[in-house]
Amino acid sequence: MGGCGKTQLVSYFLQEYPNLYAQIVYVDASSSSSIKSDFQSWARTLGGGHERDAWEDTLRTLNNVTQEEQWVLVLDNADDPTSDLIPFLPKNIYVTILITSRNRNLGNLSTTSHLEPGEMDADEAMAVILQAARRQLPLSNQEMRDARDLLKELGCLAVALVRAGTYCFQLSSTVGGVLRPYTFSQYLSLFNLHRAGLMKKEGPTSLDSYQRGVYTTLDLSYKALPQESRELLHLISFFHHTDIPLAAFAEAARNAFNDPGYYLPRPDDHQAIISKLGHVLCTNTGWNELRAQGLIHNLRSFSLVTASSMNDQLFLQIHPLIQAWSRDMDSISSQLYQAMAIQVLTACGSEKNFELNRFLLPHV
Known part of the structure:
Protein backbone atom coordinates (compact mmCIF):
# COMPACT_ATOMS: atom_id res chain seq x y z
CA MET A 1 0.00 0.00 0.00
CA SER A 110 11.09 -14.00 -3.77
CA THR A 111 8.54 -16.27 -2.14
CA THR A 112 10.72 -16.79 0.96
CA SER A 113 11.73 -13.18 1.67
CA HIS A 114 8.61 -11.21 0.83
CA LEU A 115 7.42 -8.79 3.50
CA GLU A 116 4.04 -7.14 3.02
CA PRO A 117 3.79 -4.29 5.57
CA GLY A 118 0.34 -3.80 6.98
CA GLU A 119 -1.05 -1.03 9.10
CA MET A 120 0.56 -0.40 12.47
CA ASP A 121 -1.01 -1.52 15.69
CA ALA A 122 -2.36 1.15 18.02
CA ASP A 123 0.75 1.38 20.21
CA GLU A 124 3.09 1.70 17.23
CA ALA A 125 0.84 4.31 15.64
CA MET A 126 0.68 6.32 18.86
CA ALA A 127 4.48 6.28 19.12
CA VAL A 128 4.83 7.57 15.54
CA ILE A 129 2.37 10.44 15.86
CA LEU A 130 3.86 11.48 19.21
CA GLN A 131 7.36 11.51 17.74
CA ALA A 132 6.27 13.49 14.68
CA ALA A 133 4.47 16.03 16.89
CA ARG A 134 7.38 16.20 19.36
CA ARG A 135 5.00 15.29 22.14
CA GLN A 136 5.44 13.02 25.12
CA LEU A 137 3.14 11.04 27.33
CA PRO A 138 1.16 11.54 29.45
CA LEU A 139 -1.53 13.45 27.58
CA SER A 140 -4.71 14.71 29.17
CA ASN A 141 -7.54 12.19 29.25
CA GLN A 142 -9.51 14.10 26.63
CA GLU A 143 -6.58 14.49 24.27
CA MET A 144 -5.67 10.83 24.69
CA ARG A 145 -9.20 9.86 23.67
CA ASP A 146 -9.06 12.21 20.70
CA ALA A 147 -5.63 10.89 19.73
CA ARG A 148 -6.99 7.35 19.67
CA ASP A 149 -9.98 8.50 17.60
CA LEU A 150 -7.56 10.19 15.21
CA LEU A 151 -5.55 6.98 14.82
CA LYS A 152 -8.76 5.18 13.83
CA GLU A 153 -9.65 7.88 11.31
CA LEU A 154 -6.17 7.66 9.78
CA GLY A 155 -6.26 3.87 9.80
CA CYS A 156 -2.82 3.78 11.45
CA LEU A 157 -1.27 4.53 8.03
CA ALA A 158 2.33 5.67 8.48
CA VAL A 159 2.38 8.59 6.06
CA ALA A 160 -0.91 9.95 7.44
CA LEU A 161 0.31 9.68 11.03
CA VAL A 162 3.55 11.50 10.27
CA ARG A 163 1.66 14.19 8.34
CA ALA A 164 -0.77 14.72 11.23
CA GLY A 165 2.00 14.85 13.82
CA THR A 166 4.05 17.24 11.69
CA TYR A 167 1.06 19.55 11.26
CA CYS A 168 0.55 19.68 15.02
CA PHE A 169 4.26 20.33 15.57
CA GLN A 170 4.35 23.16 13.03
CA LEU A 171 1.41 24.94 14.68
CA SER A 172 2.74 24.51 18.21
CA SER A 173 4.67 27.30 19.92
CA THR A 174 6.67 28.02 23.04
CA VAL A 175 5.69 31.06 25.09
CA GLY A 176 7.82 32.04 28.06
CA GLY A 177 9.50 28.67 28.02
CA VAL A 178 6.14 26.87 28.16
CA LEU A 179 5.04 24.64 25.28
CA ARG A 180 1.68 25.57 23.80
CA PRO A 181 0.97 22.55 21.63
CA TYR A 182 -1.47 22.38 18.77
CA THR A 183 -3.32 19.43 20.23
CA PHE A 184 -4.51 16.23 18.63
CA SER A 185 -8.01 17.31 19.67
CA GLN A 186 -7.64 20.43 17.53
CA TYR A 187 -6.32 18.41 14.60
CA LEU A 188 -9.17 15.89 14.88
CA SER A 189 -11.74 18.69 14.73
CA LEU A 190 -9.98 20.17 11.71
CA PHE A 191 -9.72 16.74 10.07
CA ASN A 192 -13.46 16.17 10.42
CA LEU A 193 -14.12 19.46 8.62
CA HIS A 194 -11.33 19.47 6.04
CA ARG A 195 -10.22 15.87 5.56
CA ALA A 196 -9.48 16.11 1.84
CA GLY A 197 -7.51 19.35 2.17
CA LEU A 198 -5.31 17.97 4.94
CA MET A 199 -4.69 14.69 3.15
CA LYS A 200 -3.67 16.48 -0.07
CA LYS A 201 -1.24 18.74 1.77
CA GLU A 202 2.37 18.23 0.66
CA GLY A 203 5.79 19.22 1.93
CA PRO A 204 8.58 17.66 4.03
CA THR A 205 7.60 16.06 7.31
CA SER A 206 9.23 16.41 10.70
CA LEU A 207 10.60 12.85 10.64
CA ASP A 208 11.93 12.49 7.10
CA SER A 209 12.09 14.23 3.74
CA TYR A 210 9.03 12.53 2.28
CA GLN A 211 7.25 15.25 0.29
CA ARG A 212 4.02 13.72 -0.96
CA GLY A 213 0.66 14.17 0.69
CA VAL A 214 -1.38 11.11 1.65
CA TYR A 215 -3.83 11.47 -1.22
CA THR A 216 -1.04 12.28 -3.68
CA THR A 217 0.65 9.02 -2.71
CA LEU A 218 -2.55 7.10 -3.42
CA ASP A 219 -3.12 9.01 -6.66
CA LEU A 220 0.04 7.43 -8.09
CA SER A 221 -1.52 3.99 -7.79
CA TYR A 222 -4.84 5.21 -9.14
CA LYS A 223 -3.26 6.53 -12.33
CA ALA A 224 -1.88 3.08 -13.14
CA LEU A 225 -5.26 1.34 -12.79
CA PRO A 226 -7.43 0.37 -15.77
CA GLN A 227 -10.67 2.36 -15.91
CA GLU A 228 -12.84 -0.65 -15.02
CA SER A 229 -10.85 -1.26 -11.83
CA ARG A 230 -11.09 2.41 -10.90
CA GLU A 231 -14.86 2.22 -11.17
CA LEU A 232 -15.02 -0.90 -9.02
CA LEU A 233 -12.87 0.83 -6.41
CA HIS A 234 -15.25 3.80 -6.28
CA LEU A 235 -18.21 1.46 -6.02
CA ILE A 236 -16.92 -0.63 -3.12
CA SER A 237 -15.80 2.50 -1.25
CA PHE A 238 -19.48 3.10 -0.46
CA PHE A 239 -19.80 -0.21 1.34
CA HIS A 240 -18.59 -0.72 4.89
CA HIS A 241 -14.82 -1.06 4.71
CA THR A 242 -14.70 -4.68 5.93
CA ASP A 243 -16.19 -7.97 4.73
CA ILE A 244 -17.72 -6.85 1.43
CA PRO A 245 -19.15 -10.08 -0.06
CA LEU A 246 -18.45 -10.63 -3.74
CA ALA A 247 -21.59 -12.76 -3.74
CA ALA A 248 -23.65 -9.59 -3.29
CA PHE A 249 -22.48 -8.27 -6.66
CA ALA A 250 -23.05 -11.65 -8.31
CA GLU A 251 -26.59 -11.96 -6.96
CA ALA A 252 -27.46 -8.37 -7.88
CA ALA A 253 -26.17 -8.98 -11.41
CA ARG A 254 -28.22 -12.16 -11.75
CA ASN A 255 -31.25 -10.03 -10.86
CA ALA A 256 -30.22 -7.52 -13.55
CA PHE A 257 -29.74 -4.99 -10.70
CA ASN A 258 -33.51 -4.56 -10.53
CA ASP A 259 -35.55 -3.94 -7.40
CA PRO A 260 -36.99 -7.15 -5.91
CA GLY A 261 -40.39 -5.46 -5.77
CA TYR A 262 -42.15 -2.16 -6.32
CA TYR A 263 -42.03 0.08 -3.28
CA LEU A 264 -41.69 3.72 -4.30
CA PRO A 265 -41.45 5.52 -7.64
CA ARG A 266 -37.86 5.71 -8.85
CA PRO A 267 -36.27 8.95 -10.12
CA ASP A 268 -35.69 9.46 -13.82
CA ASP A 269 -31.99 8.62 -13.61
CA HIS A 270 -32.56 5.25 -11.92
CA GLN A 271 -32.23 3.28 -15.15
CA ALA A 272 -28.91 5.00 -15.83
CA ILE A 273 -27.65 3.69 -12.47
CA ILE A 274 -28.64 0.14 -13.43
CA SER A 275 -26.96 0.51 -16.82
CA LYS A 276 -23.78 1.78 -15.19
CA LEU A 277 -23.70 -1.22 -12.85
CA GLY A 278 -24.02 -3.54 -15.82
CA HIS A 279 -21.16 -1.76 -17.54
CA VAL A 280 -18.87 -2.01 -14.51
CA LEU A 281 -19.69 -5.52 -13.31
CA CYS A 282 -20.91 -7.50 -16.32
CA THR A 283 -20.01 -8.56 -19.82
CA ASN A 284 -22.43 -8.93 -22.72
CA THR A 285 -23.41 -12.32 -21.34
CA GLY A 286 -24.03 -11.08 -17.80
CA TRP A 287 -22.13 -11.64 -14.57
CA ASN A 288 -18.65 -13.03 -15.12
CA GLU A 289 -16.82 -13.89 -11.92
CA LEU A 290 -13.51 -14.38 -13.71
CA ARG A 291 -13.71 -10.82 -15.05
CA ALA A 292 -14.67 -9.50 -11.62
CA GLN A 293 -11.72 -11.25 -10.02
CA GLY A 294 -9.48 -9.75 -12.68
CA LEU A 295 -10.61 -6.27 -11.64
CA ILE A 296 -10.05 -7.17 -8.00
CA HIS A 297 -6.61 -8.51 -8.87
CA ASN A 298 -5.69 -5.10 -10.30
CA LEU A 299 -6.78 -3.40 -7.08
CA ARG A 300 -4.93 -5.94 -4.95
CA SER A 301 -1.79 -5.43 -7.04
CA PHE A 302 -1.56 -1.93 -5.60
CA SER A 303 -2.82 -2.99 -2.16
CA LEU A 304 -5.88 -0.78 -2.57
CA VAL A 305 -8.05 -3.66 -1.39
CA THR A 306 -7.40 -6.95 0.32
CA ALA A 307 -9.37 -10.17 0.01
CA SER A 308 -10.13 -13.11 2.24
CA SER A 309 -12.13 -16.32 1.93
CA MET A 310 -14.56 -17.75 4.42
CA ASN A 311 -16.95 -20.66 3.89
CA ASP A 312 -16.11 -20.69 0.18
CA GLN A 313 -17.07 -17.01 -0.10
CA LEU A 314 -14.75 -14.18 -1.16
CA PHE A 315 -14.82 -10.98 0.89
CA LEU A 316 -13.12 -7.66 0.17
CA GLN A 317 -11.67 -5.14 2.61
CA ILE A 318 -10.65 -1.55 1.95
CA HIS A 319 -8.52 0.60 4.24
CA PRO A 320 -10.61 3.40 5.85
CA LEU A 321 -8.31 6.11 4.49
CA ILE A 322 -8.37 4.61 0.98
CA GLN A 323 -12.14 4.52 1.29
CA ALA A 324 -12.20 8.21 2.25
CA TRP A 325 -9.76 9.13 -0.54
CA SER A 326 -11.89 7.35 -3.13
CA ARG A 327 -15.02 9.12 -1.93
CA ASP A 328 -13.30 12.52 -1.78
CA MET A 329 -11.93 12.32 -5.31
CA ASP A 330 -14.98 13.74 -7.07
CA SER A 331 -18.12 14.75 -5.20
CA ILE A 332 -20.37 14.52 -8.28
CA SER A 333 -19.15 11.06 -9.29
CA SER A 334 -19.33 9.96 -5.66
CA GLN A 335 -23.07 10.54 -5.67
CA LEU A 336 -23.39 8.18 -8.63
CA TYR A 337 -21.27 5.44 -7.05
CA GLN A 338 -23.13 5.77 -3.77
CA ALA A 339 -26.41 5.27 -5.62
CA MET A 340 -24.89 2.26 -7.39
CA ALA A 341 -23.82 0.71 -4.09
CA ILE A 342 -27.31 1.20 -2.68
CA GLN A 343 -28.81 -0.45 -5.76
CA VAL A 344 -26.50 -3.47 -5.45
CA LEU A 345 -27.69 -3.98 -1.88
CA THR A 346 -31.30 -3.51 -2.95
CA ALA A 347 -31.07 -5.92 -5.87
CA CYS A 348 -29.30 -8.72 -4.01
CA GLY A 349 -31.45 -8.70 -0.90
CA SER A 350 -34.44 -11.01 -0.68
CA GLU A 351 -35.98 -13.44 1.76
CA LYS A 352 -34.60 -16.33 -0.27
CA ASN A 353 -30.98 -15.26 0.31
CA PHE A 354 -30.84 -15.76 4.05
CA GLU A 355 -27.18 -16.81 4.02
CA LEU A 356 -26.14 -13.75 2.00
CA ASN A 357 -28.35 -11.40 4.01
CA ARG A 358 -26.31 -12.16 7.14
CA PHE A 359 -23.30 -10.50 5.51
CA LEU A 360 -25.18 -7.47 4.20
CA LEU A 361 -26.22 -5.92 7.50
CA PRO A 362 -22.98 -3.91 8.12
CA HIS A 363 -23.31 -2.38 4.65
CA VAL A 364 -26.90 -1.19 4.94
Missing part, protein backbone atom coordinates in the same frame (compact mmCIF):
# COMPACT_ATOMS: atom_id res chain seq x y z
CA GLY A 2 1.21 3.49 -0.76
CA GLY A 3 2.14 5.43 2.35
CA CYS A 4 2.75 2.52 4.72
CA GLY A 5 6.44 3.39 5.08
CA LYS A 6 8.22 0.94 2.76
CA THR A 7 11.01 3.28 1.66
CA GLN A 8 11.46 4.61 5.18
CA LEU A 9 11.67 1.07 6.55
CA VAL A 10 14.52 0.22 4.17
CA SER A 11 16.24 3.52 4.94
CA TYR A 12 16.04 2.99 8.70
CA PHE A 13 17.29 -0.59 8.33
CA LEU A 14 20.38 0.54 6.42
CA GLN A 15 21.02 3.33 8.93
CA GLU A 16 20.65 0.92 11.83
CA TYR A 17 23.22 -1.48 10.34
CA PRO A 18 25.74 0.78 8.59
CA ASN A 19 28.48 -1.86 8.54
CA LEU A 20 26.37 -4.67 7.14
CA TYR A 21 27.14 -3.85 3.49
CA ALA A 22 30.32 -2.57 1.92
CA GLN A 23 28.40 -0.70 -0.78
CA ILE A 24 24.81 0.50 -1.22
CA VAL A 25 23.50 0.98 -4.76
CA TYR A 26 20.24 2.95 -4.52
CA VAL A 27 18.04 3.12 -7.61
CA ASP A 28 14.76 4.81 -8.50
CA ALA A 29 12.87 1.84 -9.93
CA SER A 30 9.69 3.68 -10.89
CA SER A 31 10.41 2.92 -14.56
CA SER A 32 12.90 1.06 -16.72
CA SER A 33 14.37 4.35 -17.91
CA SER A 34 14.92 5.59 -14.35
CA ILE A 35 16.70 2.34 -13.45
CA LYS A 36 18.99 2.62 -16.46
CA SER A 37 19.66 6.28 -15.70
CA ASP A 38 20.55 5.62 -12.06
CA PHE A 39 22.65 2.58 -12.98
CA GLN A 40 24.60 4.65 -15.48
CA SER A 41 25.04 7.57 -13.07
CA TRP A 42 26.28 5.26 -10.33
CA ALA A 43 28.77 3.53 -12.63
CA ARG A 44 30.24 6.84 -13.75
CA THR A 45 30.82 7.98 -10.15
CA LEU A 46 33.42 5.24 -9.81
CA GLY A 47 35.91 7.35 -11.78
CA GLY A 48 39.17 5.87 -12.97
CA GLY A 49 38.06 5.25 -16.54
CA HIS A 50 34.37 4.66 -15.78
CA GLU A 51 33.27 8.10 -16.96
CA ARG A 52 31.75 6.67 -20.14
CA ASP A 53 30.17 3.56 -18.60
CA ALA A 54 26.67 2.51 -19.64
CA TRP A 55 23.98 1.13 -17.35
CA GLU A 56 24.98 -2.43 -18.21
CA ASP A 57 28.36 -1.81 -16.60
CA THR A 58 26.71 -1.43 -13.20
CA LEU A 59 25.10 -4.83 -13.65
CA ARG A 60 28.48 -6.33 -14.54
CA THR A 61 30.02 -4.71 -11.47
CA LEU A 62 27.28 -6.12 -9.24
CA ASN A 63 27.77 -9.58 -10.69
CA ASN A 64 31.48 -9.41 -9.83
CA VAL A 65 31.05 -8.59 -6.12
CA THR A 66 32.96 -11.09 -3.99
CA GLN A 67 32.02 -12.86 -0.79
CA GLU A 68 34.37 -10.64 1.20
CA GLU A 69 32.44 -7.46 0.28
CA GLN A 70 28.65 -8.03 0.41
CA TRP A 71 26.73 -5.25 -1.38
CA VAL A 72 23.06 -4.27 -1.39
CA LEU A 73 21.00 -3.09 -4.36
CA VAL A 74 17.89 -1.09 -3.44
CA LEU A 75 15.23 -0.84 -6.14
CA ASP A 76 12.86 1.74 -4.71
CA ASN A 77 9.28 2.46 -5.81
CA ALA A 78 9.03 -0.35 -8.36
CA ASP A 79 5.30 0.26 -8.67
CA ASP A 80 4.68 0.02 -12.41
CA PRO A 81 3.10 -3.40 -13.11
CA THR A 82 4.27 -3.23 -16.73
CA SER A 83 7.95 -2.86 -15.83
CA ASP A 84 10.12 -5.97 -16.01
CA LEU A 85 12.76 -5.95 -13.28
CA ILE A 86 14.38 -9.26 -14.22
CA PRO A 87 16.95 -7.73 -16.64
CA PHE A 88 18.17 -5.44 -13.85
CA LEU A 89 18.67 -8.06 -11.14
CA PRO A 90 22.24 -9.28 -10.59
CA LYS A 91 22.73 -13.04 -10.42
CA ASN A 92 25.16 -12.89 -7.54
CA ILE A 93 24.48 -14.36 -4.10
CA TYR A 94 26.79 -11.76 -2.55
CA VAL A 95 24.47 -8.91 -3.52
CA THR A 96 21.34 -8.47 -1.42
CA ILE A 97 18.41 -7.10 -3.42
CA LEU A 98 15.79 -4.97 -1.65
CA ILE A 99 12.72 -3.95 -3.65
CA THR A 100 10.02 -1.59 -2.42
CA SER A 101 6.76 -1.61 -4.34
CA ARG A 102 3.01 -1.17 -4.09
CA ASN A 103 2.73 -3.98 -6.63
CA ARG A 104 2.24 -7.04 -4.46
CA ASN A 105 2.83 -9.31 -7.47
CA LEU A 106 6.54 -8.55 -7.18
CA GLY A 107 6.49 -10.69 -4.06
CA ASN A 108 6.54 -13.64 -6.45
CA LEU A 109 10.17 -12.80 -7.24
